[in-house]
Amino acid sequence: MDLTSLSKNPELPLDLDKNTIGRLTQFIEALFQQEDNSFATFTFPIDCHDPLAVLQKGWNSNTFQYYWEKPSESFAIAAGGALHKISAEGADRFEVVNKQRQTFIDTTSTFSASTHAYSGIIFVGGFSFFDHLSDPAWHSFEAGTLTVPEWLILQDDKYALTTLSFSLDHYSSDEDLLKAVLQRLQDVKQKISGTFSQTVMDAPQSSPQQSTIFRNGYQDWVNAVNHAKKEIQQKSFKKIVLARQTTVPRNSAAPPTEMLNRLRQQYQNCSCFLVHPGRGHSFLGATPEQLASFQHELLLTEALAGSIKRGKTVTEDATLANDLSISPKNRNEHQFVVADIEDRLAPFTQTIHHKKSPEIKKLSNVQHLYTPIRARLSEETDILPVLAQLHPTPAVGGYPWKKAAPYIRQLENFERGWYAGPVGWLNAKGSGEFSVAIRSGLIGPRKAHFFAGCGIVSDSDPEKEWQETNLKLTPMISALQYD
Numbered sequence: 001m002d003l004t005s006l007s008k009n010p011e012l013p014l015d016l017d018k019n020t021i022g023r024l025t026q027f028i029e030a031l032f033q034q035e036d037n038s039f040a041t042f043t044f045p046i047d048c049h050d051p052l053a054v055l056q057k058g059w060n061s062n063t064f065q066y067y068w069e070k071p072s073e074s075f076a077i078a079a080g081g082a083l084h085k086i087s088a089e090g091a092d093r094f095e096v097v098n099k100q101r102q103t104f105i106d107t108t109s110t111f112s113a114s115t116h117a118y119s120g121i122i123f124v125g126g127f128s129f130f131d132h133l134s135d136p137a138w139h140s141f142e143a144g145t146l147t148v149p150e151w152l153i154l155q156d157d158k159y160a161l162t163t164l165s166f167s168l169d170h171y172s173s174d175e176d177l178l179k180a181v182l183q184r185l186q187d188v189k190q191k192i193s194g195t196f197s198q199t200v201m202d203a204p205q206s207s208p209q210q211s212t213i214f215r216n217g218y219q220d221w222v223n224a225v226n227h228a229k230k231e232i233q234q235k236s237f238k239k240i241v242l243a244r245q246t247t248v249p250r251n252s253a254a255p256p257t258e259m260l261n262r263l264r265q266q267y268q269n270c271s272c273f274l275v276h277p278g279r280g281h282s283f284l285g286a287t288p289e290q291l292a293s294f295q296h297e298l299l300l301t302e303a304l305a306g307s308i309k310r311g312k313t314v315t316e317d318a319t320l321a322n323d324l325s326i327s328p329k330n331r332n333e334h335q336f337v338v339a340d341i342e343d344r345l346a347p348f349t350q351t352i353h354h355k356k357s358p359e360i361k362k363l364s365n366v367q368h369l370y371t372p373i374r375a376r377l378s379e380e381t382d383i384l385p386v387l388a389q390l391h392p393t394p395a396v397g398g399y400p401w402k403k404a405a406p407y408i409r410q411l412e413n414f415e416r417g418w419y420a421g422p423v424g425w426l427n428a429k430g431s432g433e434f435s436v437a438i439r440s441g442l443i444g445p446r447k448a449h450f451f452a453g454c455g456i457v458s459d460s461d462p463e464k465e466w467q468e469t470n471l472k473l474t475p476m477i478s479a480l481q482y483d
């Protein structure tokens with residue numbers, strides 16, 4: 001391949017070292033000699049301070065955009081453009097998506113300019129709570145989607161890299177592809193350098209009265225909780241998680257990344273996520289609940305259920321934490337989650353460990369009972385079947401799930417969509433992480449829908465549970481007010 005013509009183009013990043021250029025050229029030449037590849041990904045090290053700023057700078061509501069960050073772990077992914085979208089609906093959607101993911105992996109060649117655990121293909125996306133979606137508000141979302149983005153920036157505590165993905169059909173020669181790869185790399189570098197200039201935030205808008213937001217739908221809620229308690233007394237199920245949706249007007253063209261920026265600053269030990277399918281609304285939030293993180297055969301998951309507010313003083317905070325840990329109602333609600341996760345993981349695991357008593361997880365607005373669970377997966381266990389088995393945990397569904405499920409549909413007067421579904425990312429080598437998309441909202445330019453739920457057991461008090469949903473709604477509502 002002749003690199004002379006390319007080297008004359010001052011726009012292209014031929015600042016790559018000679019060795020990398022040599023390996024890249026050879027890799028691309030070889031690609032065009034093989035028949036069985038449809039896609040290729042290219043990973044390069046880059047300098048990037050803040051992937052969210054990069055996403056915001058180039059925000060384009062007409063294309064797929066994705067963000068994921070765990071501020072406490074200094075780990076973030078920003079991505080855009082849908083090179084390849086895998087989607088499915090119905091009871092077997094995890095399985096169908098998994099098969100298509102494997103097909104993509106089998107037909108993709110990967111090049112990496114440096115060795116990194118997360119170089120190569122990364123799929124990003126999520127799943128709705130139920131098997132199907134029907135509400136028009138969710139029209140641009142599907143019941144299960146994994147996307148291979150055209151560009152992705154991944155940053156961990158030491159290092160940043162970019163992965164660029166291409167469909168080989170679009171290139172007639174190796175030279176064409178090499179040019180496109182270098183051009184895309186240059187575009188990403190330019191996007192990053194653009195983030196160093198100051199971004200101007202929209203002026204704060206007048207916000208809807210919080211008191212109205214926190215009163216709307218109260219009577220429906222009390223009726224639903226009382227109905228659920230009656231079913232529990234009649235032994236239809238032992239626990240159900242009921243949620244509410246609250247809708248507020250919005251009048252802002254500001255990209256939803258602004259909201260996410262405020263959330264990540266305040267909820268450092270949460271997973272902050274944003275999915276924009278390329279049209280319609282964006283779904284985003286800051287969730288404290290990890291569904292599962294996979295590092296080869298090691299699986300980390302958790303039970304997070306049982307809540308109380310934060311105290312205003314150290315002493316009040318500690319007293320509330322203590323009240324939460326000894327509350328039979330909350331311990332009961334939590335125990336269903338731990339036991340059920342253990343049962344569901346049993347077919348996939350060699351060993352499984354957790355402490356006998358829950359710890360306390362403190363967020364800025366609320367504290368929860370929390371039991372981290374570690375398991376060693378059996379060999380050859382794939383991520384998506386495990387997710388299918390774990391979702392929905394009784395922290396967002398009910399116990400037993402099959403019995404509680406129809407009552408969620410019957411007692412809630414909105415469609416959950418992706419609220420409380422799994423959202424996250426995974427690579428081709430079996431690593432990745434999915435969180436439970438609670439403390440979230442569906443954000444459009446004119447309206448924002450926020451969601452919050454809580455576990456109902458036999459001795460739940462509808463008023464207290466209502467207050468708990470208000471606490472859980474607060475972060476999203478506060479984050480919106482500055483838009």
Ligand SMILES: C=C(O[C@H]1C=CC=C(C(=O)O)[C@@H]1O)C(=O)O
Nearest residue numbers: 305306307395438452453454455
């Ligand atoms: C369903 C939600 O929270 C779950 C997670 C933690 C604590 C919960 C609780 O105490 O009820 C819920 O199970 C939500 O925030 O929408």
